[in-house]
Amino acid sequence: MxxxxxxxxxxxxxxxxxxxxxxxxxxxxxxxxxxxxxxxxxxxxxxxxxxxxxxxxxxxxxxxxxxxxSRLKSVVFPVPGGPPVTMGDFDALPPPYNYIAMxxxxxxxxxxxxxxxxxxxxxxxxxxxxxxxxxxxxxxxxxxxxxxxxxxxxxxxxxxxxxxxxxxxxxxxxxxxxxxFPVPFDTWWFRLPRRPDETGEVAGLVPAFGPGEALVGLTRTDFYQMGYLAPKGTDVRIRAEGVEGFRRRIAALRPDLADRVDAIASLEDLHWLDVxxxxxxxxxxxxxxxxxxxxxxxxxxxxxxxxxxxxxxxxxxxxxxxxxxxxxxxxxxxxxxxxxxxxxxxxxxxxxxxxxxxVFGPIMAGKQAKFPAAALFVARRVPAVRKIMPRLIGFGPRPEHAPAFARRTGAAPQPQP
Known part of the structure; x- marks a missing residue:
């Protein structure tokens, strides 16, 4: 060569x-x-x-x-018995860079x-x-x-x-x-179908929590991208339970999606990420x-x-x-x-x-089955948090710009609707 x-x-x-x-x-x-x-x-x-x-x-x-x-504009956590809590609002960032492109x-x-x-x-x-x-x-x-x-x-x-x-x-x-560094969980990714008549912001993120497990759902145009979180070392147990056992886990965490868990045809549909x-x-x-x-x-x-x-x-x-x-x-x-x-x-x-x-450690240990109340309190009462988190996630603590030698004409950003 x-x-x-x-x-x-x-x-x-x-x-x-x-x-x-x-x-x-x-x-x-x-x-x-x-x-x-x-x-x-x-x-x-x-x-x-x-x-x-x-x-x-x-x-x-x-x-x-x-x-x-699609565009992720915010991270909203549903709260049983109360209004949802916005943990991060990317609209707080200066446009046209006020979203995450999915x-x-x-x-x-x-x-x-x-x-x-x-x-x-x-x-x-x-x-x-x-x-x-x-x-x-x-x-x-x-x-x-x-x-x-x-x-x-x-x-x-x-x-x-x-x-x-x-x-x-x-x-x-x-x-x-x-x-x-210690990580308390691994993730199993899979898809569930989304019907055309279903509402919900495309790119929206919906978490759900249970004792020793959690589920994250990302709304896409025609499917839901799901991430199941369980303690490290759980993969063998999940495989032993079989696809029916995994379907029951998902249906319990997201009853609104229980009518489509059969779309998980086998455990081969799961993509295990060793976090x-x-x-x-x-x-x-x-x-x-x-x-x-x-x-x-x-x-x-x-x-x-x-x-x-x-x-x-x-x-x-x-x-x-x-x-x-x-x-x-x-x-x-x-x-x-x-x-x-x-x-x-x-x-x-x-x-x-x-x-x-x-957050994840106590949930994976089975000590709690919901997002920590203290974090929800801070998100509700301290508006600055909703600005700091999108900035940290969206740009990082030291964002870089394109070197002068790599820039080309026509690079001026256009405001996005």
Whole structure:
């Protein structure tokens, strides 16, 4: 395989955004994606306000808004015997970035791939799996790659960036071990049908709680995307109960959807997510940088994982493009990226750990079967909370802007109805 400037391993949101930005800087960049396409269900499909703003800055806003999508404007918790409580109101954010765009992740990734393909230095290799690192003289010089026909080749690069997720093969090959934080639950994703005559805001979020379990429902145009939460280590028990037992669990938590749980044909319809929360103590070695979930696996609490990964990519592109154009990327350059992105990562993960202890931990332990009363009281009585939470979720503690070299004309955002 030919040599490239930057080898990006993993075609998720961080990898595709990094590839697009570096290509616009004039860097030769090759993105390796082990799958043949992006069509994988129940991956994060929230495009946050900071990312929508970034897309506008890149001059891609009009095309992005033509993609099928719905808008999450608020997070509302139903309260038995009382009015619902708004935990986060994205309308409090300045328009036109006052919503979270909900779309299948494969549409978002294909959108980024089309934009990147217009840059002469960009290459996307599907069905190419990175299997190890190429080292020389104490430095990572590239990656070993399994091609679609099963042969092993080497891709040499001035820099390798691992964006291959929470189970990153490259960070393991580099000997980078993350520090893990306790998580009280795992998640099982599945779909239930939605009838055309049913009301409810498309993209709306409805949670339900029971002793030792919880259920989150996201309203889509023609289906409900459901996430069942249960204590870690429960998967074996759920499988042993069979599909009928799982249907009963869902019907008990959401009686209004009990008439359609038969749509769960078998346990094969469930997508189990082993929820992890971890962070590398060092994000790089000489010649290799980890960003996104490869550097810090996030809990789904708050749905901020994609947002944080994209922000990592933007910072990495801005800070590393000059060195890549010179063909001389040092460990000091890589440390600058980590130094910039570690603080917002720590802040977000700390907030998730607080949510785990205060909300999900007691529920998963069976000590309560509803959202904590104290949190509901604060949401009702302290209006600032409804502004802080959307800001933290939508933009993060250190939002990034598109580098000057990546901006294109026609990027001015248009107010959205």
């Amino acid at each position: 030919e040599k490239t400037g930057c080898a990006v391993v993993g075609g998720g949101p961080a990898g595709m955004m990094l590839g697009l930005l570096l290509a616009r800087a004039g860097v030769r960049v090759t993105v390796l994606e082990k799958h043949a396409d992006f069509l994988r269900d129940f991956r994060g499909d929230t495009v946050h306000p900071s990312t929508v703003r970034l897309i506008d800055e890149l001059g891609l806003g009009q095309e992005f808004r033509r993609l099928p999508q 779309m299948p992740q494969w549409d978002f990734l294909n959108f980024l791939a089309r934009a990147a393909a217009e840059e002469p230095g960009f290459t996307l290799l599907m069905s190419h799996a990175a299997t190890g690192l190429v080292r020389d003289g104490g430095r990572v010089r590239g990656v070993r790659v399994r091609t679609p026909d099963g042969t092993q080749e080497e891709l040499r690069a001035d820099l390798v960036v691992a964006t291959d997720g929470r189970h990153s093969a490259l960070r393991a090959a580099a000997g980078l071990a993350p520090k893990e 992890r929360l971890d962070r590398l103590q060092s994000w790089h070695i000489n010649g290799l940088l980890c960003i996104g979930d490869a550097a810090h696996a996030m809990s789904p609490a708050g749905g901020v994982g994609i947002n944080l990964a994209v922000q990592d990519a933007v910072a990495a592109a801005e800070l590393l493009a000059p060195a890549l154009l010179r063909g001389q990327v040092t460990s000091a350059d890589l440390h600058r990226v980590e130094r910039r992105r570690r603080p917002p990562t720590v802040i977000v993960q700390t907030a998730q750990r607080v949510m785990h202890r205060a």
